[in-house]
Amino acid sequence: MVRIEFLGPISKPAIEMEAATLADVAKALREDAELAPWLENSAVAVNDTLVSGLETPLKSGDKVSLLPPVCGG
Amino acid sequence: MVRIEFLGPISKPAIEMEAATLADVAKALREDAELAPWLENSAVAVNDTLVSGLETPLKSGDKVSLLPPVCGG
Amino acid sequence: MLELYDGALDVPALLKRWYEEEAQSNYGAYIPFVGTVRDENGIEGLSFDIYEPILNSWFDAWQERAAERGAILKMAHSRGDVLTHESSYIAAIFSPKRRVALEMIEEFVEDFKASAPIWKYDLINGERVYADDRSTAIIGSGLLAGGDA
């Protein structure tokens, strides 16, 4: 099981799912219509490192984080 | 009479002279060999305003200042 | 060197402590950038969420970049609510050289705005309203949305 966390304003509780790669996570999250705009504008981190490819492999215990648009300062 | 002031490291007392333009001042100061390097690298102000031409007219009571290379901070 | 506080920052105290921490370090230039909440659009203030693990690694990477140029960075940011005319952010650089300090403080603050995992909300009638119009998508965003999977 991997854990999916939604950061900042997405305000959705974390979920857990089976996933071998980030593509599996993408496929599952796209089924949630409310998430669609956030998928468009969020960056993705695996175990707190930003990633750039859907082929990123996942193993049980991994944490996937969605980071929506930021504005510090 | 105009008054010529030498600022910062030039460390030369002010002098007074008759001068109708800045060209007259330049001519007089060039006779002082010790001043030659300072004339090369100093800016000139008349009554505390930087000037850029030797034709600048002078009248009695005017103050001419030589400003050698600066380094504030 | 990265400090997070609940609520507004005590700017004079931070600027003083950082200055004194480096007083004998032989840096020639110290440039703090202080961000203060402006009274505009009728807001009562701003509120911030921070994701610390990624903020820390982002900051550590910048600290390494600064070290390559002989400089160091310090930063403080608020969590939660900060009212108008209070300050929520200080970034500071210390460097032997003026040019390095002037260049890096600008690069650091701009990358902070574009990349640091902090989310801003307007406080309006006591409610938090996500400041989406002022927010920037982190580079690489949209990975999960593409039709390529």
Next chain:
Amino acid sequence: MLELYDGALDVPALLKRWYEEEAQSNYGAYIPFVGTVRDENGIEGLSFDIYEPILNSWFDAWQERAAERGAILKMAHSRGDVLTHESSYIAAIFSPKRRVALEMIEEFVEDFKASAPIWKYDLINGERVYADDRSTAIIGSGLLAGGDA
């Protein structure tokens, strides 16, 4: 807004006072640049001469440029001796906008270095030695030396 002091600056006190002076002015960005005397080349410190009339008019012209962009400048500088690890210079900008503040503090500090009528001396064995190798001729220098008169 231009303050001259005999000897080293009290940096924490100045940064605090300036911050508090503008606390209700609704500026979003405050960037001070602090210059500290580095221990290098065996100097005991630096010493400064200032020609105030032209420094004041230079500063006033910059204050007008800042006002055109909604910003204000503050500056403090030392006269006379400042020892190593003490500070001799603070320039600060307050601006509603971050970009204006980041751009102007750099322009202001660089023009200060090139134009402000301040002369620097190394303090070596208690003597003042003009820092000619680090000094910059003001634009237009050499007017009195040319062969054109």
